[in-house]
Amino acid sequence: MLMSALKPLGELENAAEFQARHIGPDAADEAGMLSVIGAASRRALIEAIVPASIKRSVGMALPAALTEAQALAELKTVAAQNKVLKSYIGQGYYDTLTPGVILRNILENPAWYTAYTPYQAEISQGRMEALVNFQTMVCDLTGMAIANSSMLDEATSAAEAMTLAARVGKSKSQLFFVADDVLPQTLEVVRTRAEPLGITVQVGPAAEAAASGCFAALLQYPGVNGEIRALQPIADALHAQGALLIAAADLLALTLLKAPGEQGADIAVGTSQRFGMPMCNGGPHAAYIACKDEFKRNLPGRLVGVSVDTHGNPAYRLALQTREQHIRREKATSNICTAQVLPAVVASMYAVYHGPQGLKRIAQRVASYTALLAKLLGDQKGNGFFDTVEVSTGAQTDAILARAVAAGMNFRRASAGSITISLDETTTRADLQAILAVFDKTADFAAFENGVESGIPAALQRTSSFLTHPVFNTHHSETEMLRYLRALADKDLALDRTMIPLGSCTMKLNATSEMIPITWPEFAGVHPFAPHDQLRGYELLNTQLTSWLCQATGYAGISLQPNAGSQGEYAGLLAIKAWHESRGEGHRKICLIPESAHGTNPASAQMVGMQVVVTKCDKEGNIDLDDLRAKCELHSQSLAAIMITYPSTYGVFDTHVKEICQLVKSHGGRVYVDGANMNALVGVAAPGEFGGDVSHLNLHKTFCIPHGGGGPGVGPVCVVADLVPFLPTHRAAGYVSETAIGAVSAAPLGNAAVLPISWMYVRMMGADGLTAATETAILSANYVAARLSDAYDIHFSGNIEGVKGGGVAHECILDLRPLKDTSGVSAEDVAKRLIDYGFHAPTLSFPVAGTLMVEPTESESKFELDRFCDAMLQIRAEIAKVEAGVEAGGWSREDNPLVNAPHTAESLLKSEWTHGYSREEAAYPVASLRRQKYWVPVGRVDNVYGDRNLFCSCVPLSEYEKA
Numbered sequence: 001m002l003m004s005a006l007k008p009l010g011e012l013e014n015a016a017e018f019q020a021r022h023i024g025p026d027a028a029d030e031a032g033m034l035s036v037i038g039a040a041s042r043r044a045l046i047e048a049i050v051p052a053s054i055k056r057s058v059g060m061a062l063p064a065a066l067t068e069a070q071a072l073a074e075l076k077t078v079a080a081q082n083k084v085l086k087s088y089i090g091q092g093y094y095d096t097l098t099p100g101v102i103l104r105n106i107l108e109n110p111a112w113y114t115a116y117t118p119y120q121a122e123i124s125q126g127r128m129e130a131l132v133n134f135q136t137m138v139c140d141l142t143g144m145a146i147a148n149s150s151m152l153d154e155a156t157s158a159a160e161a162m163t164l165a166a167r168v169g170k171s172k173s174q175l176f177f178v179a180d181d182v183l184p185q186t187l188e189v190v191r192t193r194a195e196p197l198g199i200t201v202q203v204g205p206a207a208e209a210a211a212s213g214c215f216a217a218l219l220q221y222p223g224v225n226g227e228i229r230a231l232q233p234i235a236d237a238l239h240a241q242g243a244l245l246i247a248a249a250d251l252l253a254l255t256l257l258k259a260p261g262e263q264g265a266d267i268a269v270g271t272s273q274r275f276g277m278p279m280c281n282g283g284p285h286a287a288y289i290a291c292k293d294e295f296k297r298n299l300p301g302r303l304v305g306v307s308v309d310t311h312g313n314p315a316y317r318l319a320l321q322t323r324e325q326h327i328r329r330e331k332a333t334s335n336i337c338t339a340q341v342l343p344a345v346v347a348s349m350y351a352v353y354h355g356p357q358g359l360k361r362i363a364q365r366v367a368s369y370t371a372l373l374a375k376l377l378g379d380q381k382g383n384g385f386f387d388t389v390e391v392s393t394g395a396q397t398d399a400i401l402a403r404a405v406a407a408g409m410n411f412r413r414a415s416a417g418s419i420t421i422s423l424d425e426t427t428t429r430a431d432l433q434a435i436l437a438v439f440d441k442t443a444d445f446a447a448f449e450n451g452v453e454s455g456i457p458a459a460l461q462r463t464s465s466f467l468t469h470p471v472f473n474t475h476h477s478e479t480e481m482l483r484y485l486r487a488l489a490d491k492d493l494a495l496d497r498t499m500i501p502l503g504s505c506t507m508k509l510n511a512t513s514e515m516i517p518i519t520w521p522e523f524a525g526v527h528p529f530a531p532h533d534q535l536r537g538y539e540l541l542n543t544q545l546t547s548w549l550c551q552a553t554g555y556a557g558i559s560l561q562p563n564a565g566s567q568g569e570y571a572g573l574l575a576i577k578a579w580h581e582s583r584g585e586g587h588r589k590i591c592l593i594p595e596s597a598h599g600t601n602p603a604s605a606q607m608v609g610m611q612v613v614v615t616k617c618d619k620e621g622n623i624d625l626d627d628l629r630a631k632c633e634l635h636s637q638s639l640a641a642i643m644i645t646y647p648s649t650y651g652v653f654d655t656h657v658k659e660i661c662q663l664v665k666s667h668g669g670r671v672y673v674d675g676a677n678m679n680a681l682v683g684v685a686a687p688g689e690f691g692g693d694v695s696h697l698n699l700h701k702t703f704c705i706p707h708g709g710g711g712p713g714v715g716p717v718c719v720v721a722d723l724v725p726f727l728p729t730h731r732a733a734g735y736v737s738e739t740a741i742g743a744v745s746a747a748p749l750g751n752a753a754v755l756p757i758s759w760m761y762v763r764m765m766g767a768d769g770l771t772a773a774t775e776t777a778i779l780s781a782n783y784v785a786a787r788l789s790d791a792y793d794i795h796f797s798g799n800i801e802g803v804k805g806g807g808v809a810h811e812c813i814l815d816l817r818p819l820k821d822t823s824g825v826s827a828e829d830v831a832k833r834l835i836d837y838g839f840h841a842p843t844l845s846f847p848v849a850g851t852l853m854v855e856p857t858e859s860e861s862k863f864e865l866d867r868f869c870d871a872m873l874q875i876r877a878e879i880a881k882v883e884a885g886v887e888a889g890g891w892s893r894e895d896n897p898l899v900n901a902p903h904t905a906e907s908l909l910k911s912e913w914t915h916g917y918s919r920e921e922a923a924y925p926v927a928s929l930r931r932q933k934y935w936v937p938v939g940r941v942d943n944v945y946g947d948r949n950l951f952c953s954c955v956p957l958s959e960y961e962k963a
Contacts, residue, residue, distance in 0.1 A: 014067070019764075019773075025776060037779075060770065066764055081537035082538060083526075083534040112489060114707070118304075132304050146290060151286070165216035173214055183746075187201075210234065215242075246269060248270055268288075284708075303319045367454060368451070407438055505707070560755060561745050561750045563714060568696025573608040591643060596649050596847065620796060622655070649847040650813065700712070774810075786804035787873075828844060902940065
């Protein structure tokens with residue numbers, strides 16, 4: 001009997017298997033999609049849409065793709081080069097115990113980490129409730145009236161507080177005072193942020209703050225060396241001169257310390273890292289900013305508030321959204337876009353799980369161990385302390401630090417003759433014995449069983465209550481906590497349920513194998529300011545990932561420090577500014593920004609001291625060359641840069657992009673290419689090759705880091721060779737450069753612990769896979785445009801002959817303005833009706849009012865694309881019934897499923913149904929919904945009510961009813 005031959009090993013091994021898992025459409029799907037578009041092949045479609053002038057001449061030199069198992073094994077060898085020592089460094093980063101129920105059900109749960117920013121309130125009620133818990137926790141612990149829903153890190157929060165104080169304070173001074181025991185990394189970021197704004201930073205003892213003549217002062221509470229000082233006398237002295245006090249406060253310490261708001265502080269900032277988020281080599285962690293009530297409408301970042309829905313029920317929403325920089329554009333006061341929502345949710349649930357008594361017990365244990373250590377070492381410096389002791393070591397400093405490392409622990413060098421030791425939630429009696437052994441001491445704990453004298457001065461011990469709302473006093477058993485988390489997740493729509501077709505946001509697959517390494521102890525358990533030789537794994541990760549990203553972008557150098565796209569933009573513009581200044585041309589301050597640019601660009605330019613000049617676009621969405629030439633001529637002597645988004649936010653590949661770059665450079669300016677839409681370029685074109693000088697990338701878009709409900713993100717800044725010397729440095733970590741701009745994030749590698757996600761993505765995809773992803777993203781967008789072009793106007797299509805839908809980049813804009821005129825149905829009505837179909841809406845009214853911007857991404861299957869297109873076509877049929885009117889058997893403009901959407905189960909189950917359409921038409925507009933239906937928890941949320949009646953923390957429902 002003849003045996004059949006097996007397939008070749010190379011085919012069976014299939015090292016590129018992950019590509020097929022990441023890219024949704026298979027070969028048969030692709031053929032069907034191309035037939036609808038009218039293109040002969042995917043390659044032919046790309047040739048028709050991407051301008052020939054920008055296409056790559058050579059491919060990306062990347063390692064060959066690995067399987068998921070192989071990539072994880074290789075990354076494990078990288079991680080193993082990190083040394084995980086017991087950290088007593090402190091300086092804003094501490095070991096913590098992440099409760100297993102939170103680790104498994106939030107941090108490792110795609111229902112939480114694949115969600116988008118909660119702009120569509122009705123399908124974001126779960127995570128917004130968690131964020132209201134976070135805001136409440138911060139307000140209660142700091143004693144402030146209002147807090148936002150998180151910041152990027154403590155240093156950024158302090159910098160934002162500085163500019164907030166400058167805006168709202170009465171002082172005309174341009175001097176900002178920073179106490180000399182503020183965290184070093186915070187001071188560095190503050191200095192970076194202050195310089196372009198003309199703010200002078202003065203550092204000195206806290207007692208000298210008022211005498212400095214500042215407009216505001218920043219104090220650490222407790223200080224970096226552990227000292228606790230009374231804030232009230234300093235606050236009184238500052239207020240007498242019209243200045244404000246900003247307190248950088250430790251949340252765990254505030255369970256035992258008198259709150260900053262009770263001592264006259266005007267603004268409080270800090271981090272929630274020690275509430276359940278590992279040190280992660282610096283991030284991601286949720287920082288906070290809180291302030292007095294009178295500053296609330298100037299508070300930067302995002303704020304979750306409570307409004308009512310159309311049925312009169314309480315509902316959460318993002319409050320005061322007009323403060324968002326993509327809406328305010330050149331009027332924005334901050335470019336903060338990405339928050340740290342996922343870490344904020346972890347921190348809030350840590351507080352929910354432990355409750356006020358549990359948090360206090362943790363803090364008391366830390367304080368007791370610290371007091372015991374201080375007593376046993378007998379050399380504590382300072383007036384009071386919570387978790388940190390400063391020990392005089394004299395000439396033995398280096399020897400003691402070395403002995404500690406040899407024993408598997410890190411202390412912090414506080415000065416040439418002293419060290420600090422910071423304890424945390426994880427500290428045990430055995431740890432204390434190990435610390436004492438470094439000093440040749442031992443402890444007899446039996447002698448202290450009745451307690452030890454507190455290091456917290458009696459006058460500064462907290463007497464006020466906190467976290468009194470029932471949510472913090474209910475879910476303390478794991479059963480109850482598990483069910484609470486499940487109930488919240490069930491209210492939301494994330495990628496684990498449906499595609500999220502948001503234009504310019506790139507909601508693609510966040511593969512499980514990419515996510516696994518972020519909680520490995522080798523990555524999560526290291527301190528960002530540990531000795532460099534303990535961070536070899538991260539150094540290698542940085543080297544490899546930046547090299548691969550340089551291949552993808554065509555740039556010469558990259559910094560991974562920016563921990564959001566907004567920070568990457570800011571760093572890139574600072575590099576351009578520094579380059580001009582190095583040539584004696586610091587007067588160049590004009591930044592040209594086309595109408596089609598990304599929404600954060602104008603705010604970033606303003607923050608580096610540049611003046612924004614907007615340039616026009618033509619009716620096809622391309623940059624108006626005549627207007628650009630005129631603006632370049634007018635500002636030739638002062639032109640600093642142009643910021644373009646490519647392909648543009650309109651979803652257009654501008655065919656004149658190389659000419660645009662050359663024109664700006666001929667007038668002495670540099671070219672900033674916003675990398676928000678790199679998902680349409682990787683492997684096909686490289687901004688560093690077609691004329692860009694600087695770009696930022698959004699690793700939480702193109703390179704698969706999940707959006708986390710609104711953060712974390714990573715925004716690397718990429719530059720050409722002559723700008724490499726100006727990339728961010730981090731002097732607080734010992735990196736010194738004569739030319740580099742200062743730190744833009746608190747940690748040298750920003751949100752370091754999520755970088756392995758992008759490493760895994762590139763390693764498993766390889767050059768061919770990344771290119772295929774880009775081409776499929778463009779294919780999918782054109783398929784959606786082709787299927788919907790008969791029903792909706794495709795705004796800014798390429799008008800390419802033979803391509804149905806006209807040809808778009810990786811996203812398309814559906815223009816609903818004509819339908820508003822014929823039916824009264826708005827783009828918002830369509831967005832809300834999509835919820836009834838089980839979809840997150842596309843981007844609403846941005847960048848063009850009255851439109852929906854759709855980006856399907858390469859990860860969605862043809863089945864899912866068809867499901868979305870079928871929904872949109874059915875919605876168009878519903879609009880037609882409104883256009884027809886009641887007389888013709890249709891629906892009225894005032895009462896139809898679109899203007900009343902979304903429909904809750906409660907509203908459909910009411911005994912009386914008064915609408916001119918059936919319950920079935922409301923709930924099951926397509927048959928497939930009978931098999932699987934997402935039931936929205938609230939009806940349409942009233943935005944105006946929410947802004948007029950601003951509730952941003954947990955209060956009894958009766959308070960909402962009074963409003």
